[in-house]
Amino acid sequence: MTLDYRDPPSNSSDGHGDQATAGIRVILADSQAIYRVGMKKVFALEDDIRVVAQVETLTNLYAALERYPTDVVLLEGQLIVGTIDAIPDLVRKAPNAKFIVQVTETDESNTVELYRRGVRGVVPRSISPDLLIKCVRKISDGETWIDNQSISWVIEAYRSQAATLTNPRVQPKLSKKELAIIGCITRGMRNKEIAYQIGTTEQVVKNYLRKVYDKLGVSDRLELALYCLHHELLKKYVQESEAETVAMPSRNGSVGVPVSAK
Amino acid sequence: METDDGWVDAVTENISANGLLFAGRQLPAVNSRVSFNLSMPSALMGTEADVMIYCSGRIVRHQQQGVETMAAAVIDEYLLKA
Known part of the structure; x- marks a missing residue:
């Protein structure tokens, strides 16, 4: 039963x-x-x-x-x-x-x-x-x-997060792989698809995702997407990657508009 | 925004992962189901195409803010797609 x-x-x-x-x-x-x-x-x-x-x-x-x-x-x-x-x-x-x-x-x-x-x-x-x-x-x-x-523990985590958020110089450090996984998440890919894309297992993707959530202080994919929007996280990643002449998908030149419901 | 009674125009005031606060001339009733799409521009997201979030949820309250009446909706389900 x-x-x-x-x-x-x-x-x-x-x-x-x-x-x-x-x-x-x-x-x-x-x-x-x-x-x-x-x-x-x-x-x-x-x-x-x-x-x-x-x-x-x-x-x-x-x-x-x-x-x-x-x-x-x-x-x-x-x-x-x-x-x-x-x-x-x-x-x-x-x-x-x-x-x-x-x-x-x-x-x-x-x-x-x-x-x-x-x-x-x-x-x-x-x-x-x-x-x-x-x-x-x-x-x-x-x-x-x-x-x-x-x-x-909770107060310590709160202090640590508050220090990160209030100090603009302190940005969460994300590895290339973590940023790549975030990019996959915002494209709506499932963990299994991400694992296939980056050549690892689903469990490893879950572990990475947990780390990303911890670093950014978010709790699910939607919060992660909103975080990316507000902090232009992936834009910076793409710019840095382009500067390093690493082949990445090209971005179109459209002008950003505010988030709106329709 | 799609409601049980059809489409209504709404202007987003605030958004979080839990829900949305919006204003409009015709607000859906409390407890009614709503669907809406969030468009995240590719230029800000660093993606090839705009990231779309298809959300469905329900209206949990109406509130007065100045002269404007607003509605708050919680997001029950969402789907991310670029």
């Missing part, structure tokens, strides 16, 4: 309308049944927390979020490994849901990235039941759940 709905869906369509009566609606997204069963039992004792769905894959999580108004998603970190756009995608698809990621071990870059991309809490898999319940309640109330070590 891959998608296991335990309770009937709420009639509310706005995601918050019946929270007062229905309590906190939680989706458990975990590849391991033992964890889902355990968490379900923990929440079953709480009157104000209701598990509306259990899923074991990311695909099923998308389906459950579409079907069930949700307040909090408890997401196993392993489910989003290698899918760098997963959190922003989930946040975009379910803006009313708040995401808690359960990780087996914490490290600085992963923790900072998770918070940067929109999760409200990062907790260890070994978290105690009492603390997990408290975490769900706090996050449902709109708070962020973060331990002291993670606060230091």
Whole structure:
């Protein structure tokens, strides 16, 4: 069984309308049944927390979020490994849901990235039941759940990024390969196509992309494209490449116009 | 901008990866679906052709800014193509 709905869906369509009566609606997204069963039992004792769905894959999580108004998603970190756009995608698809990621071990870059991309809490898999319940309640109330070590990491990353953004002399340094990959992204190519184009594997492209996101402080392809537009990143790259007489696609001489919706 | 009731003219005020703020004489209703294309000029993007982003989303609010009423749309889906 891959998608296991335990309770009937709420009639509310706005995601918050019946929270007062229905309590906190939680989706458990975990590849391991033992964890889902355990968490379900923990929440079953709480009157104000209701598990509306259990899923074991990311695909099923998308389906459950579409079907069930949700307040909090408890997401196993392993489910989003290698899918760098997963959190922003989930946040975009379910803006009313708040995401808690359960990780087996914490490290600085992963923790900072998770918070940067929109999760409200990062907790260890070994978290105690009492603390997990408290975490769900706090996050449902709109708070962020973060331990002291993670606060230091996030603040440090924020300072570092702020210094980069406010100091025009400090530009993120991107390698030729990273810039080539960005160029492919803005042409709408998929990771597999990019891998073929530059002669590497899809996983290597994902690794490069993660690095690029980190350096530029963006979280998905759309943000990356907007960053390129605002900073004329690829234009500079093409100009530098042309100066070095490296064969690159020629640019037409059209005059830039502001971004507009039509 | 394409809406459930047909095409409407709109002027972009601000844009981010999450959404778009725009003004227009006829604003789509809150919660209605909208589609729009963003054109990123090749001259700024360093690409051979303009980069197009095909976006679909929904209106989440209307807001008053001075004398102008604006609408904010979130982007639910997008497709990049040059």
